[in-house]
Amino acid sequence: MTYGDLVQRARHNNTLLSVLIELTYDCNLNCFVCYNDRNQQGLPLSVDQYRQLIDELAGMGVLHLTLSGGEPLVYEDFWAIGSYARARGFVIRIKSNGHAIGPQLARRLKLEVDPFVTEVSLHGACAATHDRQTRVEGSFNQLMRNIQGMLQAGIRVQLNVPLTRWNETEVDALCALADRLGLLLQIDPDVAPTDAGHPAPLSIAPSEAGLRRLNEVHQARLAASTIEKQTTEAAELSNKRVQKKECPESTTKHCGAGSTGLAVDPYGNVYPCVQWRIRLGSFHDQSIMDIWQDSEELKRVRAVNEKVGKARKSARTDAGLAFCPGMAQTESGSPFSLYTAFRLRKLATDRCRETI
Amino acid sequence: MANIEKIYARSSEVRYRILEDQAVVVRQDVAQVFVLSEVGARVLELLDGKRKLTDVRNLLLLEYAVDEAQLEQDLNEYINRLKEAGIIHCSEDW
Numbered sequence: 467m468t469y470g471d472l473v474q475r476a477r478h479n480n481t482l483l484s485v486l487i488e489l490t491y492d493c494n495l496n497c498f499v500c501y502n503d504r505n506q507q508g509l510p511l512s513v514d515q516y517r518q519l520i521d522e523l524a525g526m527g528v529l530h531l532t533l534s535g536g537e538p539l540v541y542e543d544f545w546a547i548g549s550y551a552r553a554r555g556f557v558i559r560i561k562s563n564g565h566a567i568g569p570q571l572a573r574r575l576k577l578e579v580d581p582f583v584t585e586v587s588l589h590g591a592c593a594a595t596h597d598r599q600t601r602v603e604g605s606f607n608q609l610m611r612n613i614q615g616m617l618q619a620g621i622r623v624q625l626n627v628p629l630t631r632w633n634e635t636e637v638d639a640l641c642a643l644a645d646r647l648g649l650l651l652q653i654d655p656d657v658a659p660t661d662a663g664h665p666a667p668l669s670i671a672p673s674e675a676g677l678r679r680l681n682e683v684h685q686a687r688l689a690a691s692t693i694e695k696q697t698t699e700a701a702e703l704s705n706k707r708v709q710k711k712e713c714p715e716s717t718t719k720h721c722g723a724g725s726t727g728l729a730v731d732p733y734g735n736v737y738p739c740v741q742w743r744i745r746l747g748s749f750h751d752q753s754i755m756d757i758w759q760d761s762e763e764l765k766r767v768r769a770v771n772e773k774v775g776k777a778r779k780s781a782r783t784d785a786g787l788a789f790c791p792g793m794a795q796t797e798s799g800s801p802f803s804l805y806t807a808f809r810l811r812k813l814a815t816d817r818c819r820e821t822i
Numbered sequence: 823m824a825n826i827e828k829i830y831a832r833s834s835e836v837r838y839r840i841l842e843d844q845a846v847v848v849r850q851d852v853a854q855v856f857v858l859s860e861v862g863a864r865v866l867e868l869l870d871g872k873r874k875l876t877d878v879r880n881l882l883l884l885e886y887a888v889d890e891a892q893l894e895q896d897l898n899e900y901i902n903r904l905k906e907a908g909i910i911h912c913s914e915d916w
Binding site: 467468469472475476479481483527528529555556557580582622 | 837838839840841842844846848850853855857
Protein backbone atom coordinates (compact mmCIF):
# COMPACT_ATOMS: atom_id res chain seq x y z
CA MET A 467 0.00 0.00 0.00
CA THR A 468 1.31 3.45 -0.85
CA TYR A 469 1.17 6.48 1.41
CA GLY A 470 -1.47 7.99 -0.88
CA ASP A 471 -3.64 4.88 -0.48
CA LEU A 472 -3.23 5.10 3.27
CA VAL A 473 -4.31 8.75 3.30
CA GLN A 474 -7.38 7.87 1.22
CA ARG A 475 -8.26 5.14 3.67
CA ALA A 476 -7.71 7.49 6.62
CA ARG A 477 -10.04 10.01 5.01
CA HIS A 478 -12.67 7.34 4.53
CA ASN A 479 -12.31 6.14 8.14
CA ASN A 480 -12.00 9.63 9.73
CA THR A 481 -8.50 8.97 11.07
CA LEU A 482 -6.83 12.17 12.20
CA LEU A 483 -3.44 12.61 10.51
CA SER A 484 -2.66 16.29 10.43
CA VAL A 485 -3.32 19.25 12.71
CA LEU A 486 -2.57 22.92 12.23
CA ILE A 487 -2.16 25.07 15.33
CA GLU A 488 -2.42 28.84 15.07
CA LEU A 489 -0.33 29.91 18.06
CA THR A 490 -1.05 33.62 17.82
CA TYR A 491 -2.47 36.25 15.51
CA ASP A 492 0.29 38.69 16.45
CA CYS A 493 2.67 39.39 13.60
CA ASN A 494 5.76 41.42 12.83
CA LEU A 495 4.52 42.19 9.30
CA ASN A 496 1.23 43.70 8.15
CA CYS A 497 0.42 41.85 4.92
CA PHE A 498 -2.40 43.22 2.82
CA VAL A 499 -3.67 39.73 1.99
CA CYS A 500 -3.61 38.37 5.56
CA TYR A 501 -6.78 36.43 6.35
CA ASN A 502 -6.41 36.37 10.16
CA ASP A 503 -8.99 38.11 12.29
CA ARG A 504 -6.74 40.08 14.61
CA ASN A 505 -9.72 41.43 16.52
CA GLN A 506 -10.88 37.98 17.58
CA GLN A 507 -11.25 37.75 21.35
CA GLY A 508 -10.87 34.80 23.67
CA LEU A 509 -8.83 33.12 26.36
CA PRO A 510 -5.52 31.98 24.85
CA LEU A 511 -4.40 28.43 25.49
CA SER A 512 -1.67 28.12 28.12
CA VAL A 513 1.59 26.28 27.57
CA ASP A 514 0.34 23.45 29.77
CA GLN A 515 -2.78 23.20 27.63
CA TYR A 516 -0.65 23.09 24.48
CA ARG A 517 1.40 20.26 26.00
CA GLN A 518 -1.82 18.44 26.82
CA LEU A 519 -3.07 19.02 23.29
CA ILE A 520 0.18 17.72 21.81
CA ASP A 521 0.06 14.64 24.05
CA GLU A 522 -3.50 13.94 22.95
CA LEU A 523 -2.64 14.31 19.29
CA ALA A 524 0.36 11.99 19.64
CA GLY A 525 -1.88 9.48 21.40
CA MET A 526 -4.37 9.68 18.54
CA GLY A 527 -1.61 8.85 16.06
CA VAL A 528 -1.39 12.28 14.44
CA LEU A 529 1.81 12.47 12.39
CA HIS A 530 1.84 15.97 10.91
CA LEU A 531 1.77 19.08 13.07
CA THR A 532 1.88 22.57 11.61
CA LEU A 533 2.74 25.55 13.79
CA SER A 534 1.29 28.66 12.26
CA GLY A 535 0.00 32.11 13.14
CA GLY A 536 -0.05 35.07 12.76
CA GLU A 537 3.67 34.73 13.00
CA PRO A 538 4.44 31.71 15.20
CA LEU A 539 8.01 32.86 15.92
CA VAL A 540 6.76 35.98 17.74
CA TYR A 541 4.68 33.87 20.10
CA GLU A 542 6.55 33.91 23.41
CA ASP A 543 6.11 30.19 24.12
CA PHE A 544 6.90 29.03 20.60
CA TRP A 545 10.10 27.28 21.71
CA ALA A 546 8.49 25.44 24.59
CA ILE A 547 5.72 24.17 22.32
CA GLY A 548 7.93 23.47 19.31
CA SER A 549 10.49 21.49 21.25
CA TYR A 550 7.75 19.57 23.05
CA ALA A 551 6.18 18.65 19.70
CA ARG A 552 9.55 17.50 18.46
CA ALA A 553 10.03 15.28 21.51
CA ARG A 554 6.63 13.70 20.81
CA GLY A 555 7.80 12.67 17.35
CA PHE A 556 5.70 14.80 15.00
CA VAL A 557 6.65 15.75 11.49
CA ILE A 558 6.63 19.48 12.10
CA ARG A 559 5.89 22.17 9.57
CA ILE A 560 6.39 25.83 10.43
CA LYS A 561 4.40 28.47 8.56
CA SER A 562 6.24 31.74 9.02
CA ASN A 563 6.95 34.98 7.23
CA GLY A 564 10.65 34.35 7.91
CA HIS A 565 11.14 37.94 9.02
CA ALA A 566 12.45 37.09 12.50
CA ILE A 567 14.46 33.97 11.63
CA GLY A 568 17.96 35.39 11.58
CA PRO A 569 21.02 33.10 11.64
CA GLN A 570 20.96 32.57 15.40
CA LEU A 571 17.24 31.79 15.49
CA ALA A 572 17.62 29.52 12.46
CA ARG A 573 20.24 27.44 14.28
CA ARG A 574 18.03 27.30 17.35
CA LEU A 575 15.05 26.28 15.22
CA LYS A 576 16.97 23.40 13.71
CA LEU A 577 18.37 22.30 17.05
CA GLU A 578 15.25 22.55 19.21
CA VAL A 579 12.31 22.05 16.83
CA ASP A 580 13.92 20.37 13.80
CA PRO A 581 11.03 21.06 11.41
CA PHE A 582 10.55 18.92 8.34
CA VAL A 583 10.05 22.12 6.42
CA THR A 584 9.73 25.82 7.17
CA GLU A 585 7.37 27.57 4.81
CA VAL A 586 8.03 31.26 4.43
CA SER A 587 5.77 33.75 2.71
CA LEU A 588 7.18 35.54 -0.30
CA HIS A 589 5.14 38.34 -1.81
CA GLY A 590 7.19 39.31 -4.82
CA ALA A 591 10.41 38.69 -6.71
CA CYS A 592 11.80 42.10 -5.81
CA ALA A 593 11.86 44.39 -2.79
CA ALA A 594 9.40 46.90 -4.20
CA THR A 595 6.64 44.33 -4.69
CA HIS A 596 7.29 42.25 -1.58
CA ASP A 597 7.55 45.26 0.72
CA ARG A 598 4.44 46.83 -0.80
CA GLN A 599 2.44 43.73 0.10
CA THR A 600 3.97 43.18 3.58
CA ARG A 601 3.78 46.92 4.27
CA VAL A 602 7.16 46.72 6.02
CA GLU A 603 10.09 48.39 4.31
CA GLY A 604 13.18 46.20 4.08
CA SER A 605 11.26 42.96 4.63
CA PHE A 606 12.31 41.48 1.26
CA ASN A 607 16.01 41.99 1.83
CA GLN A 608 15.74 40.69 5.37
CA LEU A 609 13.89 37.60 4.14
CA MET A 610 16.55 36.90 1.52
CA ARG A 611 19.26 37.14 4.21
CA ASN A 612 17.27 34.98 6.59
CA ILE A 613 16.67 32.30 3.97
CA GLN A 614 20.44 31.97 3.52
CA GLY A 615 20.79 31.58 7.28
CA MET A 616 18.10 28.92 7.38
CA LEU A 617 19.72 26.98 4.57
CA GLN A 618 23.09 27.19 6.30
CA ALA A 619 21.47 25.85 9.47
CA GLY A 620 20.21 22.84 7.50
CA ILE A 621 16.55 23.86 7.42
CA ARG A 622 14.45 22.87 4.41
CA VAL A 623 12.69 26.00 3.17
CA GLN A 624 9.62 26.34 1.01
CA LEU A 625 8.49 29.64 -0.49
CA ASN A 626 4.74 30.26 -0.35
CA VAL A 627 3.56 33.01 -2.65
CA PRO A 628 0.03 34.39 -2.49
CA LEU A 629 -0.61 35.45 -6.08
CA THR A 630 -2.04 38.95 -6.30
CA ARG A 631 -2.54 41.68 -8.85
CA TRP A 632 0.58 43.33 -7.44
CA ASN A 633 2.94 40.38 -8.03
CA GLU A 634 1.28 38.46 -10.88
CA THR A 635 3.66 39.84 -13.50
CA GLU A 636 6.57 38.34 -11.55
CA VAL A 637 5.60 34.67 -11.80
CA ASP A 638 8.55 33.83 -14.03
CA ALA A 639 10.90 35.82 -11.81
CA LEU A 640 9.53 34.10 -8.70
CA CYS A 641 10.22 30.70 -10.26
CA ALA A 642 13.71 31.81 -11.24
CA LEU A 643 14.34 33.08 -7.72
CA ALA A 644 13.20 29.79 -6.16
CA ASP A 645 15.30 27.79 -8.62
CA ARG A 646 18.35 29.94 -7.98
CA LEU A 647 18.00 29.42 -4.23
CA GLY A 648 17.17 25.73 -4.72
CA LEU A 649 13.89 26.06 -2.84
CA LEU A 650 10.47 24.51 -3.15
CA LEU A 651 7.91 26.97 -4.46
CA GLN A 652 4.17 27.06 -3.93
CA ILE A 653 2.15 29.80 -5.61
CA ASP A 654 -1.38 30.05 -4.24
CA PRO A 655 -3.75 31.66 -6.75
CA ASP A 656 -6.59 32.06 -4.26
CA VAL A 657 -6.90 35.28 -2.30
CA ALA A 658 -9.59 35.01 0.36
CA PRO A 659 -11.56 37.45 2.50
CA THR A 660 -10.41 37.66 6.10
CA ASP A 661 -11.74 35.14 8.59
CA ALA A 662 -13.98 37.91 9.89
CA GLY A 663 -15.46 38.19 6.39
CA HIS A 664 -13.77 41.44 5.43
CA PRO A 665 -13.32 41.53 1.64
CA ALA A 666 -10.30 43.90 1.50
CA PRO A 667 -7.77 41.25 0.36
CA LEU A 668 -10.01 40.47 -2.63
CA SER A 669 -9.32 43.95 -3.99
CA ILE A 670 -5.88 42.75 -5.10
CA ALA A 671 -6.97 39.28 -6.28
CA PRO A 672 -5.01 38.25 -9.38
CA SER A 673 -6.35 39.14 -12.79
CA GLU A 674 -7.39 36.66 -15.44
CA ALA A 675 -4.16 37.31 -17.32
CA GLY A 676 -2.13 36.68 -14.16
CA LEU A 677 -3.89 33.40 -13.51
CA ARG A 678 -3.42 32.33 -17.12
CA ARG A 679 0.29 33.04 -16.91
CA LEU A 680 0.55 31.08 -13.67
CA ASN A 681 -1.25 28.20 -15.32
CA GLU A 682 1.13 28.25 -18.29
CA VAL A 683 4.22 28.37 -16.08
CA HIS A 684 2.84 25.63 -13.83
CA GLN A 685 2.12 23.36 -16.79
CA ALA A 686 5.58 23.95 -18.25
CA ARG A 687 7.30 23.19 -14.95
CA LEU A 688 5.13 20.13 -14.41
CA ALA A 689 5.99 18.81 -17.87
CA ALA A 690 9.71 19.35 -17.23
CA SER A 691 9.59 17.59 -13.88
CA THR A 692 7.53 14.73 -15.34
CA ILE A 693 10.16 14.06 -17.98
CA GLU A 694 12.84 14.07 -15.29
CA LYS A 695 10.84 11.72 -13.09
CA GLN A 696 10.09 9.33 -15.94
CA THR A 697 13.77 8.74 -16.47
CA THR A 698 14.53 8.08 -12.81
CA GLU A 699 11.45 6.29 -11.55
CA ALA A 700 10.71 3.75 -14.24
CA ALA A 701 11.32 0.83 -11.91
CA GLU A 702 9.14 2.29 -9.18
CA LEU A 703 6.25 2.75 -11.58
CA SER A 704 5.91 -0.96 -12.21
CA ASN A 705 5.80 -1.56 -8.46
CA LYS A 706 3.14 1.09 -8.02
CA ARG A 707 0.97 -0.52 -10.69
CA VAL A 708 1.11 -3.79 -8.80
CA GLN A 709 0.33 -2.06 -5.51
CA LYS A 710 -2.67 -0.29 -7.06
CA LYS A 711 -4.44 -3.64 -7.15
CA GLU A 712 -4.81 -3.49 -3.36
CA CYS A 713 -7.78 -1.11 -3.66
CA PRO A 714 -8.22 0.70 -0.36
CA GLU A 715 -11.63 1.91 0.73
CA SER A 716 -12.56 4.68 -1.64
CA THR A 717 -13.78 7.93 -0.21
CA THR A 718 -16.32 10.29 -1.61
CA LYS A 719 -15.17 13.11 0.65
CA HIS A 720 -13.96 16.14 -1.24
CA CYS A 721 -10.99 16.88 1.02
CA GLY A 722 -9.47 15.95 4.34
CA ALA A 723 -11.06 18.81 6.30
CA GLY A 724 -12.55 17.26 9.41
CA SER A 725 -11.74 13.71 8.33
CA THR A 726 -7.92 13.63 8.38
CA GLY A 727 -7.26 17.18 9.49
CA LEU A 728 -8.16 19.81 12.05
CA ALA A 729 -7.11 23.35 12.91
CA VAL A 730 -6.90 24.97 16.33
CA ASP A 731 -6.87 28.74 16.83
CA PRO A 732 -4.97 30.60 19.61
CA TYR A 733 -8.07 30.56 21.81
CA GLY A 734 -8.59 26.81 21.66
CA ASN A 735 -11.39 26.86 19.10
CA VAL A 736 -11.26 23.80 16.86
CA TYR A 737 -12.13 23.88 13.16
CA PRO A 738 -12.19 21.27 10.37
CA CYS A 739 -9.47 23.19 8.53
CA VAL A 740 -7.70 26.53 8.62
CA GLN A 741 -9.91 27.64 5.72
CA TRP A 742 -13.17 26.13 6.94
CA ARG A 743 -13.93 28.20 10.02
CA ILE A 744 -16.86 26.31 11.47
CA ARG A 745 -16.33 26.02 15.21
CA LEU A 746 -16.49 22.37 16.22
CA GLY A 747 -15.77 22.87 19.89
CA SER A 748 -13.24 24.34 22.30
CA PHE A 749 -10.18 22.71 23.78
CA HIS A 750 -10.94 24.73 26.94
CA ASP A 751 -14.06 22.60 27.41
CA GLN A 752 -13.37 19.27 25.72
CA SER A 753 -10.55 16.97 24.72
CA ILE A 754 -9.68 16.75 21.04
CA MET A 755 -10.75 13.11 21.08
CA ASP A 756 -14.18 14.09 22.39
CA ILE A 757 -14.55 16.74 19.71
CA TRP A 758 -13.31 14.32 17.06
CA GLN A 759 -15.75 11.61 18.08
CA ASP A 760 -18.77 13.48 19.35
CA SER A 761 -19.04 16.93 17.76
CA GLU A 762 -22.38 17.13 15.98
CA GLU A 763 -20.99 20.03 13.95
CA LEU A 764 -18.10 17.86 12.78
CA LYS A 765 -20.51 15.13 11.72
CA ARG A 766 -22.35 17.72 9.64
CA VAL A 767 -19.07 18.93 8.11
CA ARG A 768 -18.16 15.39 7.10
CA ALA A 769 -21.60 14.90 5.54
CA VAL A 770 -21.27 18.22 3.67
CA ASN A 771 -17.78 17.21 2.54
CA GLU A 772 -19.20 14.04 1.02
CA LYS A 773 -21.89 16.03 -0.78
CA VAL A 774 -19.32 18.49 -2.07
CA GLY A 775 -17.20 15.54 -3.23
CA LYS A 776 -20.08 14.05 -5.18
CA ALA A 777 -21.05 17.42 -6.63
CA ARG A 778 -17.49 18.21 -7.73
CA LYS A 779 -17.04 14.77 -9.30
CA SER A 780 -20.17 15.24 -11.37
CA ALA A 781 -19.29 18.82 -12.37
CA ARG A 782 -19.13 18.94 -16.16
CA THR A 783 -17.02 21.92 -16.98
CA ASP A 784 -14.78 22.61 -14.03
CA ALA A 785 -14.25 19.23 -12.34
CA GLY A 786 -10.48 19.52 -12.58
CA LEU A 787 -10.26 22.83 -10.75
CA ALA A 788 -9.36 22.90 -7.08
CA PHE A 789 -12.38 23.82 -5.00
CA CYS A 790 -12.33 24.79 -1.32
CA PRO A 791 -15.64 24.42 0.52
CA GLY A 792 -14.15 26.41 3.38
CA MET A 793 -13.44 29.42 1.20
CA ALA A 794 -16.90 29.08 -0.32
CA GLN A 795 -18.47 29.06 3.14
CA THR A 796 -16.44 32.05 4.36
CA GLU A 797 -17.36 34.14 1.36
CA SER A 798 -21.00 33.25 0.82
CA GLY A 799 -22.17 31.20 3.78
CA SER A 800 -22.54 28.07 1.67
CA PRO A 801 -19.80 25.44 1.18
CA PHE A 802 -21.28 24.60 -2.23
CA SER A 803 -21.27 28.04 -3.82
CA LEU A 804 -18.70 29.28 -6.31
CA TYR A 805 -16.47 31.86 -4.65
CA THR A 806 -14.53 34.74 -6.18
CA ALA A 807 -11.13 33.04 -6.40
CA PHE A 808 -12.65 29.92 -7.95
CA ARG A 809 -14.62 31.96 -10.49
CA LEU A 810 -11.47 33.80 -11.49
CA ARG A 811 -9.53 30.56 -11.98
CA LYS A 812 -12.41 29.05 -13.93
CA LEU A 813 -12.56 32.08 -16.19
CA ALA A 814 -8.82 31.93 -16.84
CA THR A 815 -8.96 28.20 -17.56
CA ASP A 816 -11.94 28.57 -19.91
CA ARG A 817 -10.13 31.29 -21.86
CA CYS A 818 -7.07 29.03 -22.12
CA ARG A 819 -9.25 26.27 -23.56
CA GLU A 820 -10.82 28.68 -26.01
CA THR A 821 -7.37 29.74 -27.14
CA ILE A 822 -6.27 26.15 -27.62
CA MET B 823 21.49 -14.57 12.52
CA ALA B 824 24.57 -12.39 12.28
CA ASN B 825 23.61 -9.47 14.49
CA ILE B 826 21.42 -11.11 17.11
CA GLU B 827 23.26 -9.54 20.05
CA LYS B 828 23.27 -6.09 18.59
CA ILE B 829 20.99 -3.25 19.52
CA TYR B 830 19.18 -1.26 16.85
CA ALA B 831 17.39 2.07 17.12
CA ARG B 832 15.40 4.29 14.86
CA SER B 833 17.40 7.02 13.18
CA SER B 834 17.10 10.46 14.77
CA GLU B 835 15.86 11.72 11.39
CA VAL B 836 12.94 9.30 11.44
CA ARG B 837 9.42 10.22 12.51
CA TYR B 838 6.72 7.57 12.49
CA ARG B 839 3.22 6.73 13.58
CA ILE B 840 1.15 3.59 13.50
CA LEU B 841 -1.76 4.29 11.21
CA GLU B 842 -4.47 1.82 10.28
CA ASP B 843 -2.25 -1.06 11.51
CA GLN B 844 0.62 0.09 9.36
CA ALA B 845 3.59 2.32 10.05
CA VAL B 846 4.05 5.56 8.18
CA VAL B 847 7.74 6.39 8.41
CA VAL B 848 9.14 9.74 7.35
CA ARG B 849 12.86 10.23 6.87
CA GLN B 850 13.12 13.96 7.39
CA ASP B 851 16.61 14.40 5.99
CA VAL B 852 15.76 13.10 2.52
CA ALA B 853 11.99 13.78 2.56
CA GLN B 854 11.09 10.16 1.98
CA VAL B 855 7.96 8.39 3.17
CA PHE B 856 7.79 4.64 3.74
CA VAL B 857 4.78 2.52 4.58
CA LEU B 858 5.50 -0.61 6.59
CA SER B 859 3.20 -3.58 7.06
CA GLU B 860 1.61 -4.43 10.42
CA VAL B 861 4.49 -6.77 11.32
CA GLY B 862 7.03 -4.27 10.04
CA ALA B 863 5.41 -1.60 12.21
CA ARG B 864 5.74 -3.85 15.23
CA VAL B 865 9.41 -4.51 14.49
CA LEU B 866 10.04 -0.80 14.18
CA GLU B 867 8.34 -0.15 17.51
CA LEU B 868 10.50 -2.78 19.19
CA LEU B 869 13.75 -1.33 17.84
CA ASP B 870 13.94 1.24 20.62
CA GLY B 871 17.69 1.45 21.14
CA LYS B 872 17.43 -0.65 24.31
CA ARG B 873 16.42 -4.14 23.26
CA LYS B 874 18.88 -6.55 21.69
CA LEU B 875 17.74 -8.10 18.44
CA THR B 876 17.46 -11.40 20.25
CA ASP B 877 14.87 -9.83 22.57
CA VAL B 878 12.97 -8.52 19.57
CA ARG B 879 13.00 -11.98 18.03
CA ASN B 880 11.73 -13.56 21.26
CA LEU B 881 8.88 -11.06 21.56
CA LEU B 882 7.83 -11.63 17.96
CA LEU B 883 7.85 -15.38 18.54
CA LEU B 884 5.39 -14.86 21.37
CA GLU B 885 3.17 -12.53 19.37
CA TYR B 886 3.03 -14.30 16.01
CA ALA B 887 2.50 -17.93 15.10
CA VAL B 888 5.66 -18.40 13.07
CA ASP B 889 8.49 -20.87 12.72
CA GLU B 890 11.59 -19.71 14.63
CA ALA B 891 14.06 -20.34 11.85
CA GLN B 892 11.85 -18.60 9.33
CA LEU B 893 11.37 -15.65 11.67
CA GLU B 894 15.11 -15.26 12.16
CA GLN B 895 15.70 -15.27 8.44
CA ASP B 896 12.90 -12.80 7.75
CA LEU B 897 13.93 -10.55 10.61
CA ASN B 898 17.52 -10.52 9.47
CA GLU B 899 16.50 -9.55 5.95
CA TYR B 900 14.10 -6.95 7.25
CA ILE B 901 16.69 -5.37 9.53
CA ASN B 902 19.08 -5.08 6.59
CA ARG B 903 16.37 -3.41 4.48
CA LEU B 904 15.57 -0.93 7.24
CA LYS B 905 19.27 -0.16 7.61
CA GLU B 906 19.70 0.35 3.88
CA ALA B 907 16.69 2.67 3.87
CA GLY B 908 18.32 4.73 6.64
CA ILE B 909 15.42 4.07 9.01
CA ILE B 910 17.46 2.35 11.73
CA HIS B 911 21.05 2.27 12.94
CA CYS B 912 22.98 -0.41 14.73
CA SER B 913 24.28 0.76 18.13
CA GLU B 914 27.85 0.07 17.01
CA ASP B 915 27.46 2.51 14.15
CA TRP B 916 26.55 5.46 16.43
